Every structure is written in structure tokens, then in C-alpha cells.
Amino acid sequence: MSVFELTGRRALVTGGARGLGAGMAQALAAAGASVMIADILEDVGEQTAKTISATGATAGFVRLDVTSEPDWEAAVAHTVGELGGLDIVVNNAGIEVTQLIVDADPDDVRRMLEVNVLGTTLGIKHGLRAMRPGGAAGNGGTIINIASVAATIAFPGISGYSATKSAVDRLTRVAAMESGKLGYGVRVNCVYPGLVPTDMGMKLAVETAGLGLFAGPEEAVAAVVELTPSGRLGEVADMADAVVFLASDASRFVNGVGLPVDGGMGM
Structure with a gap:
């Protein structure tokens, strides 16, 4: 069996209706995982789940506003109930507002903080709670957060986005340490996608x-x-394959790191 094989594992992918998230969900399913797509885009998300299911994989959809704690509680419970457990959480949902620092709109910055930082924080929180011993799934697993090359370079016009994606990196590392110290059995890593x-x-x-x-x-x-x-x-497949790697046993001793998938842009 390949170390990249994910048969029998259950994944929840936020922002999975389209774009990078849809590509990640499709790649996880192709590797054998059952996938729950979580998004606020209900029609698009349901269609993406149907497209994945048409390949013979198990896929479903659940509505999730990542900034809402009740939504997270319901989405995790739904995933565990429908898929029979939870082994992989991909915190992909995010937004970007382009603006110069001298024109920064507080509401725009606040929204990026809510979706990109709070949303990822809640995803880590509820992923750990479900997968740790005694949780709803309780068999350990892996959490993969989607940061950005924007966290590692100074590109103009994306100051707020860069700040939030830098925060995703720090959240990842602290979560990995807490999970290890407390014996949760959950690895936590992040990916820095380049521009796709x-x-x-x-x-x-x-x-x-x-x-x-x-x-x-x-x-x-x-x-x-x-x-x-x-x-x-970058291509969607470049990012999706990196997520499959971090979800698989091929990365079994990779923990608390940020994986650049940016063609060297952020070196």
C-alpha cells in the first residue's frame, strides 16, 4: 500500500466549493478519503460534492460559516455522523481584500481577521476536540491550514491579507505543540501556496x-x-498534492511546519 493512500480516512475541507478548496477535496477523494465539503456557497458546494461522488468516492456537503462557533459544532457533528469519523481537517477558507495601507478600511481588515484568523482558529479548535482521545472521532489525525506565500514575502497591496496569513503560520505551530504536549495524536501543519x-x-x-x-x-x-x-x-494540483502529502503517512514525522508550495517565490 502506498504511503499516500488515504482509504478509510474522513476529511472536512472548508472553502471546498470551488478553487483551491475544491481541488484539495478532489485530490483527497482520489487518494481514497471520504470528503465533506464545508462552505457558505451551498449550490456550488453541493455540485462539487456531486462531482466527486460521480467518481465513486464518498462526498457530502455541509454549510459552514467558519467564523461561527455553532456552525463549526454542527459541521463537525454532521461530518462524524455522515462519514463515520474525522481524521483530516483542511482549513482552507479565506478571503483577500486588496488595498494600500494608507487606504486601509477597518471593516475590510476586520473581515479578513475574522475569516482567515478566527475561522482557522475555530477549525483547529474543533478539529482537535473531535480527533483527540475521548472526542467524537477520537483516533487522532491531521490538521492542514492553508496560509499563503503572502506570509513570507512583501508584495504590495496585500498588507492585511499577509498579516492574517502570517498569523495562520503561528497558529499552526502553537497548535502542533499543544497537541503534542497534551497527547492528542493530531499533527498540525500549514501550506504556503504561491499565486494560482x-x-x-x-x-x-x-x-x-x-x-x-x-x-x-x-x-x-x-x-x-x-x-x-x-x-x-502555481496550479491547483500543485497545492492539492501537497495537502494529500500532509494528510498521509508519507508525512508521519512532519509536524508544526509551514510547507512552501510556491515554486521558490518565498525563499
């Missing part, structure tokens, strides 16, 4: 150009590629 041309990624290119930081979206993308030793943008 999803809707969110291309929105960033358009908006940074709109702020006058680049001549146009194409120049913004070119600037990212220029900073990347691999000479290209």
Missing part, C-alpha cells in the same frame, strides 16, 4: 493593477513569475 490563477488569484492581479502598482493585470502576473525560480504560476 483561480478567481481569487486573478482578482488580486486586476486589483493591484487598479491601484496603480502595475501597468495592468498581465504585468502583475509577470511580476509574480519573475519572483518565482520555477518560472510559472
Whole structure:
């Protein structure tokens, strides 16, 4: 059996309706896991779950606002009930608002903090509670938080987003230490994705150009590629495969780290 095999494991992926989250959910299912997609986009999320189910994998959908504690409690309970347990939590849901620091809107910054930092905190909290001994699942597991290359570089126009993704890195490391010290049996790691041309990624290119930081979206993308030793943008599959690695026994002694999947951009 491959060390990347996930058959028999149960995963919850936040922000799994589309983009990177959907790709991660599909990759986990392809590796053998049963997957619960959690998102506020109900129609899109349900369709993504149907698409995965059509491959023969087990997949479902649950509505989840990651900033809501009651939503988390209900989503975890639903996942454990429907899938028969919980072994993998992927905290992928996040938002990005492009703005210059001199024009920072407190409401926009506050919203990024709520979704990216509070949402991830609650995901770690309820993932640990469910997977630790005595929890609803109780067999240990792994939590994978999605940070960003923005946590490791100084790219203009994304100060608030960069700050929140840096916080995701710190949350990851403290959670891994607490889990180890308390014998929870849950590894906690994070991934730093590079820029991927999803809707969110291309929105960033358009908006940074709109702020006058680049001549146009194409120049913004070119600037990212220029900073990347691999000479290209990332692909959804690049990020999804990294999540499968961190969810699998291939990473069994990898804990409390941030894995750059950015083509070398953040080195």
C-alpha cells in the first residue's frame, strides 16, 4: 500500500466549493478519503460534492460559516455522523481584500481577521476536540491550514491579507505543540501556496493593477513569475498534492511546519 493512500480516512475541507478548496477535496477523494465539503456557497458546494461522488468516492456537503462557533459544532457533528469519523481537517477558507495601507478600511481588515484568523482558529479548535482521545472521532489525525506565500514575502497591496496569513503560520505551530504536549495524536501543519490563477488569484492581479502598482493585470502576473525560480504560476494540483502529502503517512514525522508550495517565490 502506498504511503499516500488515504482509504478509510474522513476529511472536512472548508472553502471546498470551488478553487483551491475544491481541488484539495478532489485530490483527497482520489487518494481514497471520504470528503465533506464545508462552505457558505451551498449550490456550488453541493455540485462539487456531486462531482466527486460521480467518481465513486464518498462526498457530502455541509454549510459552514467558519467564523461561527455553532456552525463549526454542527459541521463537525454532521461530518462524524455522515462519514463515520474525522481524521483530516483542511482549513482552507479565506478571503483577500486588496488595498494600500494608507487606504486601509477597518471593516475590510476586520473581515479578513475574522475569516482567515478566527475561522482557522475555530477549525483547529474543533478539529482537535473531535480527533483527540475521548472526542467524537477520537483516533487522532491531521490538521492542514492553508496560509499563503503572502506570509513570507512583501508584495504590495496585500498588507492585511499577509498579516492574517502570517498569523495562520503561528497558529499552526502553537497548535502542533499543544497537541503534542497534551497527547492528542493530531499533527498540525500549514501550506504556503504561491499565486494560482483561480478567481481569487486573478482578482488580486486586476486589483493591484487598479491601484496603480502595475501597468495592468498581465504585468502583475509577470511580476509574480519573475519572483518565482520555477518560472510559472502555481496550479491547483500543485497545492492539492501537497495537502494529500500532509494528510498521509508519507508525512508521519512532519509536524508544526509551514510547507512552501510556491515554486521558490518565498525563499
